[in-house]
Amino acid sequence: GAVVSQHPSRVICKSGTSVKIECRSLDFQATTMFWYRQFPKKSLMLMATSNEGSKATYEQGVEKDKFLINHASLTLSTLTVTSAHPEDSSFYICSAPRMYGYTFGSGTRLTVV
Amino acid sequence: QKEVEQDPGPLSVPEGAIVSLNCTYSNSAFQYFMWYRQYSRKGPELLMYTYSSGNKEDGRFTAQVDKSSKYISLFIRDSQPSDSATYLCAMSAERSGGTYKYIFGTGTRLKVLA
Secondary structure, eight states: OOOEEEEOSEEEEOTTOOEEEEEEESSSOOSEEEEEEEOTTSOEEEEEEEETTEEEEEOTTOOTTTEEEEEEETTEEEEEEOSOOGGGOEEEEEEEEOSSSEEEOOOEEEEEO | OOSEEOOOOOEEEETTOOEEEEEEEOOTTOOEEEEEEEOTTSOOEEEEEEESSEEEEETTEEEEEETTTTEEEEEESSOOGGGOEEEEEEEEEEOGGGOEEEEEOOOEEEEEEO
């Protein structure tokens, strides 16, 4: 079945540093990748949609300069959290649309200290 | 009013019980309805997918959609401890430009006790 590999699964970084999260589609081409943020006991919140070869589309309220998204190839999309702060600590998940539903990555737990 | 409402639980049931998980929604434009299962610290995985009203069965799982009531359900028969997870409903509708609006419920945390 379709698999999206997300890396790293956990990362702890110091405040002010940047963190890159990668999502790779392993056995299919993902022209679109969705990036979500999930808080405990809260629903998945769509942050942005990345499209291969074009600029990402950000949801209202999401800072483009803080959450840099790159979709350089049909199998790789990256989310970089720049100048991270403790309030950026969260669970970040990518997903690629399939014919029926979405295939999700395994998520990245980011902790900013 | 939220577009999708889902009781966060937790819901605790004994092993072997029938579990009923539900979501209500307000947007009549939703056409596709999905249930995802999410284990702790993992990404959600698609369990069931239905289009429009009706029932769909897959093993111990049955998804039910009632568009007239804007109500969807997931039933789990003969529940097992391995079913313990958070179950998220999701629904989508086509929007202008050929893209889809995709909304998740908050998820219901289920615990099946051995």
